[in-house]
Amino acid sequence: MDAAALTLKFPRTQSLKSIDMPTFAVANDELTEIVRYLRDTQGFDLLADLCGVDWPYRSPRFGVVLHLLSTTNKEYVRLHAACDNDAVPSVTSVHPGANWHEREAYDMFGIKFTGHPDPRRILMWESYPYHPLRKEFPLAGIEVPLPAADVAAVTGQNVEPAPMMGGPFVSHGGHMSSAEPQALDQSWNEEKPKA
Amino acid sequence: MVQSDFSYNSKIEGEVIVTRADAVVNWVRSHSVWPMPMGLACCAIELMAAGGSRFDISRFGMEVMRFSPRQADCMIVSGTVTYKMAEVVRRIYDQMAEPKWVVAMGACASTGGMYRSYATLQGVDNIVPVDIYISGCPPRPEALLDGMMLLQEKIRNEGGSLKRTFRGRTVETKIVS
Ligand code: SF4
Numbered sequence: 001m002d003a004a005a006l007t008l009k010f011p012r013t014q015s016l017k018s019i020d021m022p023t024f025a026v027a028n029d030e031l032t033e034i035v036r037y038l039r040d041t042q043g044f045d046l047l048a049d050l051c052g053v054d055w056p057y058r059s060p061r062f063g064v065v066l067h068l069l070s071t072t073n074k075e076y077v078r079l080h081a082a083c084d085n086d087a088v089p090s091v092t093s094v095h096p097g098a099n100w101h102e103r104e105a106y107d108m109f110g111i112k113f114t115g116h117p118d119p120r121r122i123l124m125w126e127s128y129p130y131h132p133l134r135k136e137f138p139l140a141g142i143e144v145p146l147p148a149a150d151v152a153a154v155t156g157q158n159v160e161p162a163p164m165m166g167g168p169f170v171s172h173g174g175h176m177s178s179a180e181p182q183a184l185d186q187s188w189n190e191e192k193p194k195a
Numbered sequence: 196m197v198q199s200d201f202s203y204n205s206k207i208e209g210e211v212i213v214t215r216a217d218a219v220v221n222w223v224r225s226h227s228v229w230p231m232p233m234g235l236a237c238c239a240i241e242l243m244a245a246g247g248s249r250f251d252i253s254r255f256g257m258e259v260m261r262f263s264p265r266q267a268d269c270m271i272v273s274g275t276v277t278y279k280m281a282e283v284v285r286r287i288y289d290q291m292a293e294p295k296w297v298v299a300m301g302a303c304a305s306t307g308g309m310y311r312s313y314a315t316l317q318g319v320d321n322i323v324p325v326d327i328y329i330s331g332c333p334p335r336p337e338a339l340l341d342g343m344m345l346l347q348e349k350i351r352n353e354g355g356s357l358k359r360t361f362r363g364r365t366v367e368t369k370i371v372s
Contacts, residue, residue, distance in 0.1 A: 124314070125279050132313050141313025148282035155285065155322045156362065159278045162311040 001075055002042060010034055021067075021076040028084045032115075035066065035079070036094045044068035044077060047095035052105035053080075056135045062111050064088050083111055090116040108133035140164050218351075224268075224294065225350040226256040228343070231267030231291065233284060235274025238301040238333040242273045245336035252336075257343055264290040269346070270323070271339075273300040275308065276316040288323045296350070297359070298342055299325045302332040324359035324366055 012027040038044040048067040062083040090113035091098045102113040103122035110131035125147040140161040146152040166183035188194040245252045252258050261267040264287045302308035305328045307317035329342040
């Protein structure tokens with residue numbers, strides 16, 4: 001990984017502190033070009049992952065993180081691009097495999113990928129009104145109608161918030177045998193309603 | 196079949212068995228359950244194991260897994276039912292011909308299991324009537340066989356109607372033979 005060459009060619013790129021691999025904050029509008037440059041010039045030919053991130057107290061709030069792997073030099077690099085108006089350029093023109101990753105990031109965070117060939121949701125149904133991995137979205141969900149109106153009419157079923165029974169469930173760490181996931185709030189359960 | 200369903204006369208041995216039409220029909224049905232494997236998650240792997248030679252579900256006359264709902268009469272819901280998939284499960288159920296039965300296999304199909312989340316239907320009995328629930332995450336193939344034998348028991352004892360659980364209530368469906 002030639003970090004100097006990267007920052008020389010794209011001067012707005014900043015190196016970030018990281019414990020595992022070279023990490024850079026890249027300019028939103030340069031993302032596609034940087035990924036192309038890393039693929040063609042530095043051998044980062046495999047897009048290992050692309051995901052969204054939500055920092056509620058940062059501005060801009062959303063960003064995407066890419067992990068690129070060089071199959072010849074056996075090394076990784078991580079790129080972070082902050083969103084501009086909840087949008088980042090799509091990298092599908094460089095790595096076609098980014099297609100479904102970007103659809104997932106759109107589905108879960110509402111990040112728009114400009115230039116994406118098929119910008120649909122991938123996990124939730126198309127008419128779902130929320131983006132469930134945003135920090136303010138409750139894990140239990142929010143009541144909305146079922147996607148199929150006829151099935152909803154026959155069954156009387158809605159998409160309902162799941163019973164959390166004192167959740168969310170977290171592991172407090174420590175030794176495996178004592179790290180059973182527990183509810184953060186133990187003061188209520190199925191029998192004892194929340195005060 | 197319970198003993199009272201037959202009456203056997205030794206004087207006409209080997210020639211005639213007297214019984215009721217209901218009992219014969221139920222007996223035949225209970226020994227030729229054709230399951231529709233609604234395999235949605237990890238439980239489906241145990242369902243496949245139950246179909247394999249080691250556990251051999253065909254010993255009980257229910258090995259004819261049909262992927263077409265038109266040819267099946269018992270839907271085994273084995274796995275996590277998401278809200279997105281709920282529509283498909285209901286449509287496939289609607290396409291099966293009566294009489295039909297539903298087995299909720301595993302914690303997920305019965306109650307939503309460990310998935311307390313925005314995406315998961317909390318029990319398949321919210322959208323289709325369920326005859327048998329099988330506990331476990333996943334249930335072992337033996338548990339599935341036990342559940343299926345319970346279903347056979349239920350089929351054998353049904354007198355023209357079926358009782359099932361639907362949306363927390365017991366509903367009764369008339370069976371037309
Ligand atoms: S009950 Fe357990 S094994 Fe079965 S589908 Fe759910 S998580 Fe998987």
